[in-house]
Amino acid sequence: MLWNKCIQFYFHLPIFVRLLLSVCLIMLLFGYIIHMIEPTHFPTFFDGIWWAFVTGSTVGYGDYVPLSTLGKTIGIILILAGGGLVTFYMATISAATIKHEKDLSEGKVSYKGTKHLIIIGWNERTRQLIDMIKTSHPYQDIVLLDQTKNKISYQDHSIHFIKGNPTADDILQKANIHAATHVVITSNPSLKENEADRQTILNTIAARGNNMEITIVAEILTEIQRKNAERAGANVIIRSNDFMSSLFFQSIFQAxxxxxxxxxxxxxxxxxxxxxxxxxxxxxxxxxxxxxxxxxxxxxxxxxxxxxxxxxxxxxxxxxxxxxxxxxxxx
Structure with missing residues:
Protein backbone atom coordinates (compact mmCIF):
# COMPACT_ATOMS: atom_id res chain seq x y z
CA MET A 1 0.00 0.00 0.00
CA LEU A 2 2.78 2.45 0.94
CA TRP A 3 4.70 1.54 -2.22
CA ASN A 4 1.63 2.25 -4.38
CA LYS A 5 1.17 5.64 -2.72
CA CYS A 6 4.82 6.49 -3.34
CA ILE A 7 4.44 5.57 -7.02
CA GLN A 8 1.27 7.66 -7.31
CA PHE A 9 2.97 10.59 -5.60
CA TYR A 10 5.95 10.29 -7.96
CA PHE A 11 3.83 10.39 -11.11
CA HIS A 12 1.83 13.37 -9.82
CA LEU A 13 5.01 15.43 -9.55
CA PRO A 14 5.91 17.90 -12.34
CA ILE A 15 8.00 16.29 -15.07
CA PHE A 16 11.05 18.40 -14.19
CA VAL A 17 10.97 17.22 -10.59
CA ARG A 18 10.45 13.60 -11.66
CA LEU A 19 13.39 13.69 -14.07
CA LEU A 20 15.67 15.41 -11.57
CA LEU A 21 14.67 12.95 -8.87
CA SER A 22 15.30 10.02 -11.24
CA VAL A 23 18.74 11.35 -12.18
CA CYS A 24 19.70 11.81 -8.52
CA LEU A 25 18.49 8.33 -7.54
CA ILE A 26 20.41 6.68 -10.40
CA MET A 27 23.59 8.57 -9.53
CA LEU A 28 23.25 7.67 -5.85
CA LEU A 29 22.69 4.01 -6.75
CA PHE A 30 25.71 3.77 -9.08
CA GLY A 31 27.85 5.76 -6.66
CA TYR A 32 27.03 3.31 -3.89
CA ILE A 33 27.63 0.26 -6.15
CA ILE A 34 31.05 1.45 -7.35
CA HIS A 35 32.04 2.33 -3.78
CA MET A 36 31.14 -1.21 -2.65
CA ILE A 37 32.85 -2.90 -5.64
CA GLU A 38 36.11 -0.91 -5.52
CA PRO A 39 36.47 0.56 -2.02
CA THR A 40 40.21 1.13 -2.55
CA HIS A 41 39.82 3.41 -5.55
CA PHE A 42 36.52 4.93 -4.25
CA PRO A 43 37.23 5.21 -0.50
CA THR A 44 34.07 7.19 0.36
CA PHE A 45 30.46 7.07 -0.71
CA PHE A 46 30.75 10.69 -1.91
CA ASP A 47 33.68 9.76 -4.17
CA GLY A 48 31.41 7.19 -5.80
CA ILE A 49 28.62 9.74 -6.22
CA TRP A 50 31.07 12.26 -7.73
CA TRP A 51 32.26 9.65 -10.25
CA ALA A 52 28.66 8.72 -11.09
CA PHE A 53 27.65 12.32 -11.85
CA VAL A 54 30.81 13.05 -13.84
CA THR A 55 30.48 9.83 -15.84
CA GLY A 56 26.69 9.95 -16.28
CA SER A 57 26.82 13.52 -17.58
CA THR A 58 29.60 12.46 -20.04
CA VAL A 59 31.93 15.13 -18.65
CA GLY A 60 34.60 12.57 -17.76
CA TYR A 61 37.23 14.37 -15.67
CA GLY A 62 39.11 11.09 -15.18
CA ASP A 63 40.08 11.76 -11.54
CA TYR A 64 38.21 8.58 -10.49
CA VAL A 65 38.05 5.55 -12.78
CA PRO A 66 37.07 1.92 -12.14
CA LEU A 67 39.88 -0.58 -12.60
CA SER A 68 38.18 -3.96 -12.29
CA THR A 69 36.20 -5.59 -15.06
CA LEU A 70 33.02 -5.47 -12.98
CA GLY A 71 33.62 -1.79 -12.21
CA LYS A 72 34.11 -0.97 -15.89
CA THR A 73 30.92 -2.89 -16.70
CA ILE A 74 29.06 -0.76 -14.15
CA GLY A 75 30.57 2.32 -15.84
CA ILE A 76 29.27 1.22 -19.24
CA ILE A 77 25.76 0.68 -17.84
CA LEU A 78 25.89 4.11 -16.17
CA ILE A 79 26.90 5.82 -19.43
CA LEU A 80 24.08 4.10 -21.31
CA ALA A 81 21.41 4.66 -18.64
CA GLY A 82 22.45 7.82 -16.82
CA GLY A 83 23.87 9.69 -19.81
CA GLY A 84 20.69 9.30 -21.81
CA LEU A 85 18.56 10.35 -18.84
CA VAL A 86 20.64 13.46 -18.17
CA THR A 87 20.48 14.45 -21.84
CA PHE A 88 16.71 13.92 -21.86
CA TYR A 89 16.40 15.99 -18.68
CA MET A 90 18.29 18.95 -20.18
CA ALA A 91 16.35 18.71 -23.45
CA THR A 92 13.07 18.68 -21.53
CA ILE A 93 14.04 21.78 -19.56
CA SER A 94 15.04 23.61 -22.76
CA ALA A 95 11.82 22.66 -24.55
CA ALA A 96 9.68 23.62 -21.56
CA THR A 97 11.43 26.99 -21.26
CA ILE A 98 10.78 27.78 -24.91
CA LYS A 99 7.15 26.64 -24.62
CA HIS A 100 6.61 28.75 -21.48
CA GLU A 101 7.95 31.85 -23.21
CA LYS A 102 5.72 31.13 -26.22
CA ASP A 103 2.70 30.73 -23.92
CA LEU A 104 3.56 34.04 -22.23
CA SER A 105 3.64 35.82 -25.58
CA GLU A 106 0.34 34.24 -26.63
CA GLY A 107 -1.41 35.10 -23.35
CA LYS A 108 -1.96 31.56 -22.04
CA VAL A 109 -0.20 31.86 -18.66
CA SER A 110 -2.04 32.96 -15.51
CA TYR A 111 -0.63 35.85 -13.51
CA LYS A 112 0.39 34.99 -9.93
CA GLY A 113 1.51 38.39 -8.59
CA THR A 114 -0.33 40.89 -6.41
CA LYS A 115 -0.92 44.66 -6.25
CA HIS A 116 -0.83 44.88 -10.03
CA LEU A 117 -2.64 47.03 -12.58
CA ILE A 118 -4.97 45.41 -15.13
CA ILE A 119 -5.50 47.14 -18.47
CA ILE A 120 -8.35 45.88 -20.65
CA GLY A 121 -8.00 46.49 -24.38
CA TRP A 122 -4.93 46.97 -26.57
CA ASN A 123 -4.68 50.14 -28.69
CA GLU A 124 -2.42 53.13 -29.16
CA ARG A 125 -3.69 54.78 -25.95
CA THR A 126 -2.89 51.59 -24.06
CA ARG A 127 0.63 51.50 -25.45
CA GLN A 128 1.25 55.13 -24.48
CA LEU A 129 -0.20 54.53 -21.01
CA ILE A 130 2.11 51.55 -20.47
CA ASP A 131 5.12 53.62 -21.58
CA MET A 132 4.17 56.41 -19.15
CA ILE A 133 3.71 53.98 -16.26
CA LYS A 134 7.01 52.24 -16.95
CA THR A 135 8.75 55.63 -17.04
CA SER A 136 7.28 57.03 -13.83
CA HIS A 137 6.69 53.76 -11.92
CA PRO A 138 9.15 51.20 -13.35
CA TYR A 139 8.37 48.58 -10.70
CA GLN A 140 4.59 48.62 -11.24
CA ASP A 141 3.39 45.24 -12.54
CA ILE A 142 0.96 45.48 -15.46
CA VAL A 143 -1.37 42.80 -16.80
CA LEU A 144 -2.84 43.41 -20.26
CA LEU A 145 -6.11 41.63 -21.01
CA ASP A 146 -7.26 41.60 -24.63
CA GLN A 147 -9.13 39.21 -26.92
CA THR A 148 -8.21 40.73 -30.30
CA LYS A 149 -4.42 40.57 -30.17
CA ASN A 150 -2.83 37.20 -30.85
CA LYS A 151 0.66 37.79 -29.52
CA ILE A 152 2.68 40.36 -27.58
CA SER A 153 6.43 40.28 -27.12
CA TYR A 154 7.01 39.71 -23.40
CA GLN A 155 10.51 41.23 -23.51
CA ASP A 156 9.58 44.34 -25.50
CA HIS A 157 6.72 45.50 -23.29
CA SER A 158 7.63 44.04 -19.88
CA ILE A 159 3.98 43.27 -19.22
CA HIS A 160 2.02 40.10 -18.60
CA PHE A 161 -0.40 39.43 -21.46
CA ILE A 162 -3.57 37.37 -21.12
CA LYS A 163 -5.70 36.66 -24.18
CA GLY A 164 -9.42 36.23 -23.64
CA ASN A 165 -12.84 37.77 -23.17
CA PRO A 166 -12.65 40.36 -20.35
CA THR A 167 -16.23 39.62 -19.33
CA ALA A 168 -15.47 35.95 -18.58
CA ASP A 169 -14.80 35.13 -14.94
CA ASP A 170 -12.14 32.53 -15.72
CA ILE A 171 -10.17 35.06 -17.81
CA LEU A 172 -10.38 37.69 -15.05
CA GLN A 173 -9.24 35.08 -12.55
CA LYS A 174 -6.26 34.27 -14.80
CA ALA A 175 -5.39 37.96 -14.46
CA ASN A 176 -5.65 37.48 -10.67
CA ILE A 177 -8.13 40.34 -10.40
CA HIS A 178 -8.76 39.54 -6.73
CA ALA A 179 -5.24 40.72 -5.88
CA ALA A 180 -5.13 43.71 -8.28
CA THR A 181 -5.39 47.34 -7.19
CA HIS A 182 -6.73 49.01 -10.36
CA VAL A 183 -8.50 48.09 -13.57
CA VAL A 184 -8.30 50.42 -16.58
CA ILE A 185 -10.95 49.72 -19.24
CA THR A 186 -10.26 51.38 -22.58
CA SER A 187 -12.81 51.86 -25.32
CA ASN A 188 -12.64 49.50 -28.29
CA PRO A 189 -11.73 51.64 -31.35
CA SER A 190 -13.03 49.01 -33.79
CA LEU A 191 -16.64 49.37 -32.56
CA LYS A 192 -19.19 52.14 -33.00
CA GLU A 193 -19.40 54.54 -30.06
CA ASN A 194 -22.60 53.10 -28.56
CA GLU A 195 -21.38 49.54 -28.99
CA ALA A 196 -17.98 50.41 -27.52
CA ASP A 197 -19.63 51.99 -24.48
CA ARG A 198 -21.87 48.98 -23.95
CA GLN A 199 -18.82 46.72 -24.10
CA THR A 200 -17.03 48.96 -21.58
CA ILE A 201 -20.03 48.75 -19.23
CA LEU A 202 -20.12 44.95 -19.52
CA ASN A 203 -16.39 44.82 -18.77
CA THR A 204 -16.96 47.07 -15.77
CA ILE A 205 -19.74 44.86 -14.41
CA ALA A 206 -17.58 41.76 -14.78
CA ALA A 207 -14.59 43.39 -13.07
CA ARG A 208 -16.69 44.74 -10.21
CA GLY A 209 -18.37 41.37 -9.74
CA ASN A 210 -14.99 39.70 -9.26
CA ASN A 211 -13.55 42.35 -6.94
CA MET A 212 -15.81 44.71 -5.00
CA GLU A 213 -12.91 46.79 -3.67
CA ILE A 214 -10.88 47.37 -6.81
CA THR A 215 -10.63 50.85 -8.36
CA ILE A 216 -12.06 50.84 -11.89
CA VAL A 217 -11.18 53.54 -14.42
CA ALA A 218 -13.42 53.36 -17.51
CA GLU A 219 -13.31 55.23 -20.80
CA ILE A 220 -16.74 56.29 -22.05
CA LEU A 221 -17.37 57.92 -25.42
CA THR A 222 -20.99 59.09 -25.14
CA GLU A 223 -22.49 61.16 -22.34
CA ILE A 224 -25.68 59.08 -22.32
CA GLN A 225 -23.76 56.05 -21.01
CA ARG A 226 -21.92 57.92 -18.25
CA LYS A 227 -24.56 57.17 -15.59
CA ASN A 228 -24.73 53.54 -16.65
CA ALA A 229 -20.97 53.24 -16.24
CA GLU A 230 -21.29 54.69 -12.73
CA ARG A 231 -24.08 52.23 -11.91
CA ALA A 232 -21.94 49.38 -13.27
CA GLY A 233 -19.29 50.21 -10.68
CA ALA A 234 -16.75 52.51 -12.36
CA ASN A 235 -14.95 54.72 -9.85
CA VAL A 236 -13.45 57.08 -12.43
CA ILE A 237 -14.98 57.82 -15.83
CA ILE A 238 -12.91 59.42 -18.59
CA ARG A 239 -14.67 61.14 -21.48
CA SER A 240 -12.03 61.06 -24.19
CA ASN A 241 -14.35 62.66 -26.75
CA ASP A 242 -14.65 65.79 -24.61
CA PHE A 243 -10.88 66.14 -24.49
CA MET A 244 -10.51 65.64 -28.23
CA SER A 245 -13.30 68.14 -28.99
CA SER A 246 -11.50 70.72 -26.86
CA LEU A 247 -8.28 70.12 -28.81
CA PHE A 248 -10.10 70.55 -32.13
CA PHE A 249 -11.68 73.80 -30.91
CA GLN A 250 -8.32 75.18 -29.78
CA SER A 251 -6.67 74.20 -33.06
CA ILE A 252 -9.39 75.90 -35.12
CA PHE A 253 -9.72 79.19 -33.27
CA GLN A 254 -6.11 79.58 -32.15
CA ALA A 255 -5.09 79.16 -35.80
Whole structure:
Protein backbone atom coordinates (compact mmCIF):
# COMPACT_ATOMS: atom_id res chain seq x y z
CA MET A 1 0.00 0.00 0.00
CA LEU A 2 2.78 2.45 0.94
CA TRP A 3 4.70 1.54 -2.22
CA ASN A 4 1.63 2.25 -4.38
CA LYS A 5 1.17 5.64 -2.72
CA CYS A 6 4.82 6.49 -3.34
CA ILE A 7 4.44 5.57 -7.02
CA GLN A 8 1.27 7.66 -7.31
CA PHE A 9 2.97 10.59 -5.60
CA TYR A 10 5.95 10.29 -7.96
CA PHE A 11 3.83 10.39 -11.11
CA HIS A 12 1.83 13.37 -9.82
CA LEU A 13 5.01 15.43 -9.55
CA PRO A 14 5.91 17.90 -12.34
CA ILE A 15 8.00 16.29 -15.07
CA PHE A 16 11.05 18.40 -14.19
CA VAL A 17 10.97 17.22 -10.59
CA ARG A 18 10.45 13.60 -11.66
CA LEU A 19 13.39 13.69 -14.07
CA LEU A 20 15.67 15.41 -11.57
CA LEU A 21 14.67 12.95 -8.87
CA SER A 22 15.30 10.02 -11.24
CA VAL A 23 18.74 11.35 -12.18
CA CYS A 24 19.70 11.81 -8.52
CA LEU A 25 18.49 8.33 -7.54
CA ILE A 26 20.41 6.68 -10.40
CA MET A 27 23.59 8.57 -9.53
CA LEU A 28 23.25 7.67 -5.85
CA LEU A 29 22.69 4.01 -6.75
CA PHE A 30 25.71 3.77 -9.08
CA GLY A 31 27.85 5.76 -6.66
CA TYR A 32 27.03 3.31 -3.89
CA ILE A 33 27.63 0.26 -6.15
CA ILE A 34 31.05 1.45 -7.35
CA HIS A 35 32.04 2.33 -3.78
CA MET A 36 31.14 -1.21 -2.65
CA ILE A 37 32.85 -2.90 -5.64
CA GLU A 38 36.11 -0.91 -5.52
CA PRO A 39 36.47 0.56 -2.02
CA THR A 40 40.21 1.13 -2.55
CA HIS A 41 39.82 3.41 -5.55
CA PHE A 42 36.52 4.93 -4.25
CA PRO A 43 37.23 5.21 -0.50
CA THR A 44 34.07 7.19 0.36
CA PHE A 45 30.46 7.07 -0.71
CA PHE A 46 30.75 10.69 -1.91
CA ASP A 47 33.68 9.76 -4.17
CA GLY A 48 31.41 7.19 -5.80
CA ILE A 49 28.62 9.74 -6.22
CA TRP A 50 31.07 12.26 -7.73
CA TRP A 51 32.26 9.65 -10.25
CA ALA A 52 28.66 8.72 -11.09
CA PHE A 53 27.65 12.32 -11.85
CA VAL A 54 30.81 13.05 -13.84
CA THR A 55 30.48 9.83 -15.84
CA GLY A 56 26.69 9.95 -16.28
CA SER A 57 26.82 13.52 -17.58
CA THR A 58 29.60 12.46 -20.04
CA VAL A 59 31.93 15.13 -18.65
CA GLY A 60 34.60 12.57 -17.76
CA TYR A 61 37.23 14.37 -15.67
CA GLY A 62 39.11 11.09 -15.18
CA ASP A 63 40.08 11.76 -11.54
CA TYR A 64 38.21 8.58 -10.49
CA VAL A 65 38.05 5.55 -12.78
CA PRO A 66 37.07 1.92 -12.14
CA LEU A 67 39.88 -0.58 -12.60
CA SER A 68 38.18 -3.96 -12.29
CA THR A 69 36.20 -5.59 -15.06
CA LEU A 70 33.02 -5.47 -12.98
CA GLY A 71 33.62 -1.79 -12.21
CA LYS A 72 34.11 -0.97 -15.89
CA THR A 73 30.92 -2.89 -16.70
CA ILE A 74 29.06 -0.76 -14.15
CA GLY A 75 30.57 2.32 -15.84
CA ILE A 76 29.27 1.22 -19.24
CA ILE A 77 25.76 0.68 -17.84
CA LEU A 78 25.89 4.11 -16.17
CA ILE A 79 26.90 5.82 -19.43
CA LEU A 80 24.08 4.10 -21.31
CA ALA A 81 21.41 4.66 -18.64
CA GLY A 82 22.45 7.82 -16.82
CA GLY A 83 23.87 9.69 -19.81
CA GLY A 84 20.69 9.30 -21.81
CA LEU A 85 18.56 10.35 -18.84
CA VAL A 86 20.64 13.46 -18.17
CA THR A 87 20.48 14.45 -21.84
CA PHE A 88 16.71 13.92 -21.86
CA TYR A 89 16.40 15.99 -18.68
CA MET A 90 18.29 18.95 -20.18
CA ALA A 91 16.35 18.71 -23.45
CA THR A 92 13.07 18.68 -21.53
CA ILE A 93 14.04 21.78 -19.56
CA SER A 94 15.04 23.61 -22.76
CA ALA A 95 11.82 22.66 -24.55
CA ALA A 96 9.68 23.62 -21.56
CA THR A 97 11.43 26.99 -21.26
CA ILE A 98 10.78 27.78 -24.91
CA LYS A 99 7.15 26.64 -24.62
CA HIS A 100 6.61 28.75 -21.48
CA GLU A 101 7.95 31.85 -23.21
CA LYS A 102 5.72 31.13 -26.22
CA ASP A 103 2.70 30.73 -23.92
CA LEU A 104 3.56 34.04 -22.23
CA SER A 105 3.64 35.82 -25.58
CA GLU A 106 0.34 34.24 -26.63
CA GLY A 107 -1.41 35.10 -23.35
CA LYS A 108 -1.96 31.56 -22.04
CA VAL A 109 -0.20 31.86 -18.66
CA SER A 110 -2.04 32.96 -15.51
CA TYR A 111 -0.63 35.85 -13.51
CA LYS A 112 0.39 34.99 -9.93
CA GLY A 113 1.51 38.39 -8.59
CA THR A 114 -0.33 40.89 -6.41
CA LYS A 115 -0.92 44.66 -6.25
CA HIS A 116 -0.83 44.88 -10.03
CA LEU A 117 -2.64 47.03 -12.58
CA ILE A 118 -4.97 45.41 -15.13
CA ILE A 119 -5.50 47.14 -18.47
CA ILE A 120 -8.35 45.88 -20.65
CA GLY A 121 -8.00 46.49 -24.38
CA TRP A 122 -4.93 46.97 -26.57
CA ASN A 123 -4.68 50.14 -28.69
CA GLU A 124 -2.42 53.13 -29.16
CA ARG A 125 -3.69 54.78 -25.95
CA THR A 126 -2.89 51.59 -24.06
CA ARG A 127 0.63 51.50 -25.45
CA GLN A 128 1.25 55.13 -24.48
CA LEU A 129 -0.20 54.53 -21.01
CA ILE A 130 2.11 51.55 -20.47
CA ASP A 131 5.12 53.62 -21.58
CA MET A 132 4.17 56.41 -19.15
CA ILE A 133 3.71 53.98 -16.26
CA LYS A 134 7.01 52.24 -16.95
CA THR A 135 8.75 55.63 -17.04
CA SER A 136 7.28 57.03 -13.83
CA HIS A 137 6.69 53.76 -11.92
CA PRO A 138 9.15 51.20 -13.35
CA TYR A 139 8.37 48.58 -10.70
CA GLN A 140 4.59 48.62 -11.24
CA ASP A 141 3.39 45.24 -12.54
CA ILE A 142 0.96 45.48 -15.46
CA VAL A 143 -1.37 42.80 -16.80
CA LEU A 144 -2.84 43.41 -20.26
CA LEU A 145 -6.11 41.63 -21.01
CA ASP A 146 -7.26 41.60 -24.63
CA GLN A 147 -9.13 39.21 -26.92
CA THR A 148 -8.21 40.73 -30.30
CA LYS A 149 -4.42 40.57 -30.17
CA ASN A 150 -2.83 37.20 -30.85
CA LYS A 151 0.66 37.79 -29.52
CA ILE A 152 2.68 40.36 -27.58
CA SER A 153 6.43 40.28 -27.12
CA TYR A 154 7.01 39.71 -23.40
CA GLN A 155 10.51 41.23 -23.51
CA ASP A 156 9.58 44.34 -25.50
CA HIS A 157 6.72 45.50 -23.29
CA SER A 158 7.63 44.04 -19.88
CA ILE A 159 3.98 43.27 -19.22
CA HIS A 160 2.02 40.10 -18.60
CA PHE A 161 -0.40 39.43 -21.46
CA ILE A 162 -3.57 37.37 -21.12
CA LYS A 163 -5.70 36.66 -24.18
CA GLY A 164 -9.42 36.23 -23.64
CA ASN A 165 -12.84 37.77 -23.17
CA PRO A 166 -12.65 40.36 -20.35
CA THR A 167 -16.23 39.62 -19.33
CA ALA A 168 -15.47 35.95 -18.58
CA ASP A 169 -14.80 35.13 -14.94
CA ASP A 170 -12.14 32.53 -15.72
CA ILE A 171 -10.17 35.06 -17.81
CA LEU A 172 -10.38 37.69 -15.05
CA GLN A 173 -9.24 35.08 -12.55
CA LYS A 174 -6.26 34.27 -14.80
CA ALA A 175 -5.39 37.96 -14.46
CA ASN A 176 -5.65 37.48 -10.67
CA ILE A 177 -8.13 40.34 -10.40
CA HIS A 178 -8.76 39.54 -6.73
CA ALA A 179 -5.24 40.72 -5.88
CA ALA A 180 -5.13 43.71 -8.28
CA THR A 181 -5.39 47.34 -7.19
CA HIS A 182 -6.73 49.01 -10.36
CA VAL A 183 -8.50 48.09 -13.57
CA VAL A 184 -8.30 50.42 -16.58
CA ILE A 185 -10.95 49.72 -19.24
CA THR A 186 -10.26 51.38 -22.58
CA SER A 187 -12.81 51.86 -25.32
CA ASN A 188 -12.64 49.50 -28.29
CA PRO A 189 -11.73 51.64 -31.35
CA SER A 190 -13.03 49.01 -33.79
CA LEU A 191 -16.64 49.37 -32.56
CA LYS A 192 -19.19 52.14 -33.00
CA GLU A 193 -19.40 54.54 -30.06
CA ASN A 194 -22.60 53.10 -28.56
CA GLU A 195 -21.38 49.54 -28.99
CA ALA A 196 -17.98 50.41 -27.52
CA ASP A 197 -19.63 51.99 -24.48
CA ARG A 198 -21.87 48.98 -23.95
CA GLN A 199 -18.82 46.72 -24.10
CA THR A 200 -17.03 48.96 -21.58
CA ILE A 201 -20.03 48.75 -19.23
CA LEU A 202 -20.12 44.95 -19.52
CA ASN A 203 -16.39 44.82 -18.77
CA THR A 204 -16.96 47.07 -15.77
CA ILE A 205 -19.74 44.86 -14.41
CA ALA A 206 -17.58 41.76 -14.78
CA ALA A 207 -14.59 43.39 -13.07
CA ARG A 208 -16.69 44.74 -10.21
CA GLY A 209 -18.37 41.37 -9.74
CA ASN A 210 -14.99 39.70 -9.26
CA ASN A 211 -13.55 42.35 -6.94
CA MET A 212 -15.81 44.71 -5.00
CA GLU A 213 -12.91 46.79 -3.67
CA ILE A 214 -10.88 47.37 -6.81
CA THR A 215 -10.63 50.85 -8.36
CA ILE A 216 -12.06 50.84 -11.89
CA VAL A 217 -11.18 53.54 -14.42
CA ALA A 218 -13.42 53.36 -17.51
CA GLU A 219 -13.31 55.23 -20.80
CA ILE A 220 -16.74 56.29 -22.05
CA LEU A 221 -17.37 57.92 -25.42
CA THR A 222 -20.99 59.09 -25.14
CA GLU A 223 -22.49 61.16 -22.34
CA ILE A 224 -25.68 59.08 -22.32
CA GLN A 225 -23.76 56.05 -21.01
CA ARG A 226 -21.92 57.92 -18.25
CA LYS A 227 -24.56 57.17 -15.59
CA ASN A 228 -24.73 53.54 -16.65
CA ALA A 229 -20.97 53.24 -16.24
CA GLU A 230 -21.29 54.69 -12.73
CA ARG A 231 -24.08 52.23 -11.91
CA ALA A 232 -21.94 49.38 -13.27
CA GLY A 233 -19.29 50.21 -10.68
CA ALA A 234 -16.75 52.51 -12.36
CA ASN A 235 -14.95 54.72 -9.85
CA VAL A 236 -13.45 57.08 -12.43
CA ILE A 237 -14.98 57.82 -15.83
CA ILE A 238 -12.91 59.42 -18.59
CA ARG A 239 -14.67 61.14 -21.48
CA SER A 240 -12.03 61.06 -24.19
CA ASN A 241 -14.35 62.66 -26.75
CA ASP A 242 -14.65 65.79 -24.61
CA PHE A 243 -10.88 66.14 -24.49
CA MET A 244 -10.51 65.64 -28.23
CA SER A 245 -13.30 68.14 -28.99
CA SER A 246 -11.50 70.72 -26.86
CA LEU A 247 -8.28 70.12 -28.81
CA PHE A 248 -10.10 70.55 -32.13
CA PHE A 249 -11.68 73.80 -30.91
CA GLN A 250 -8.32 75.18 -29.78
CA SER A 251 -6.67 74.20 -33.06
CA ILE A 252 -9.39 75.90 -35.12
CA PHE A 253 -9.72 79.19 -33.27
CA GLN A 254 -6.11 79.58 -32.15
CA ALA A 255 -5.09 79.16 -35.80
CA UNK A 256 -1.92 77.36 -34.67
CA UNK A 257 -0.68 74.26 -32.90
CA UNK A 258 0.36 76.17 -29.78
CA UNK A 259 -2.52 74.95 -27.61
CA UNK A 260 -2.15 71.31 -28.59
CA UNK A 261 1.64 71.51 -28.25
CA UNK A 262 1.28 72.90 -24.72
CA UNK A 263 -1.08 70.10 -23.72
CA UNK A 264 1.14 67.46 -25.32
CA UNK A 265 4.23 68.77 -23.53
CA UNK A 266 2.34 68.91 -20.23
CA UNK A 267 1.20 65.29 -20.55
CA UNK A 268 4.65 64.20 -21.70
CA UNK A 269 6.65 65.84 -18.91
CA UNK A 270 4.18 66.00 -16.00
CA UNK A 271 1.41 63.94 -14.45
CA UNK A 272 -1.79 64.91 -12.70
CA UNK A 273 -2.01 63.87 -9.04
CA UNK A 274 -4.67 64.16 -6.35
CA UNK A 275 -4.12 63.91 -2.60
CA UNK A 276 -6.32 64.54 0.45
CA UNK A 277 -5.50 67.93 1.87
CA UNK A 278 -3.03 67.94 4.74
CA UNK A 279 -4.28 69.27 8.07
CA UNK A 280 -1.63 72.01 7.96
CA UNK A 281 -3.15 73.33 4.71
CA UNK A 282 -6.79 73.45 5.82
CA UNK A 283 -8.51 76.78 6.46
CA UNK A 284 -5.93 78.53 4.30
CA UNK A 285 -6.28 80.37 1.01
CA UNK A 286 -5.70 78.61 -2.28
CA UNK A 287 -2.81 81.02 -2.89
CA UNK A 288 -1.08 79.96 0.35
CA UNK A 289 -1.51 76.25 -0.46
CA UNK A 290 -0.13 76.77 -3.97
CA UNK A 291 2.95 78.53 -2.59
CA UNK A 292 3.66 75.78 -0.07
CA UNK A 293 3.28 72.98 -2.66
CA UNK A 294 5.45 74.89 -5.10
CA UNK A 295 8.33 74.58 -2.63
CA UNK A 296 8.14 70.80 -3.23
CA UNK A 297 8.02 71.23 -7.04
CA UNK A 298 4.26 70.60 -7.13
CA UNK A 299 2.08 72.98 -9.17
CA UNK A 300 -1.36 73.26 -7.57
CA UNK A 301 -4.05 73.71 -10.25
CA UNK A 302 -7.31 72.96 -8.46
CA UNK A 303 -9.28 71.17 -5.77
CA UNK A 304 -11.99 68.53 -5.54
CA UNK A 305 -14.80 69.53 -3.16
CA UNK A 306 -17.93 67.43 -2.60
CA UNK A 307 -17.18 65.47 -5.75
CA UNK A 308 -16.89 68.62 -7.89
CA UNK A 309 -13.64 69.41 -9.68
CA UNK A 310 -12.69 73.09 -9.45
CA UNK A 311 -9.79 74.07 -11.71
CA UNK A 312 -7.95 77.33 -10.95
CA UNK A 313 -10.34 78.62 -8.29
CA UNK A 314 -10.05 82.09 -6.80
CA UNK A 315 -6.75 82.62 -4.96
CA UNK A 316 -8.80 83.73 -1.95
CA UNK A 317 -10.80 80.48 -1.77
CA UNK A 318 -10.52 78.97 1.73
CA UNK A 319 -9.73 75.25 1.85
CA UNK A 320 -11.73 72.74 3.91
CA UNK A 321 -10.90 69.46 5.66
CA UNK A 322 -12.59 67.21 3.07
CA UNK A 323 -10.95 68.88 0.05
CA UNK A 324 -8.59 67.07 -2.27
CA UNK A 325 -5.76 68.91 -3.99
CA UNK A 326 -5.06 68.57 -7.73
CA UNK A 327 -1.48 69.28 -8.78
CA UNK A 328 1.05 68.61 -11.51
CA UNK A 329 4.21 66.68 -10.75
CA UNK A 330 7.16 66.20 -13.08
CA UNK A 331 8.11 62.66 -14.10
Missing amino acids: SNIATDIIAKTLEQQQFCTIPIDQSLTSQTFRSCAQQLLENNKSLIGIIRNGEIIIHPSFELITKEDDQLIYLKSF
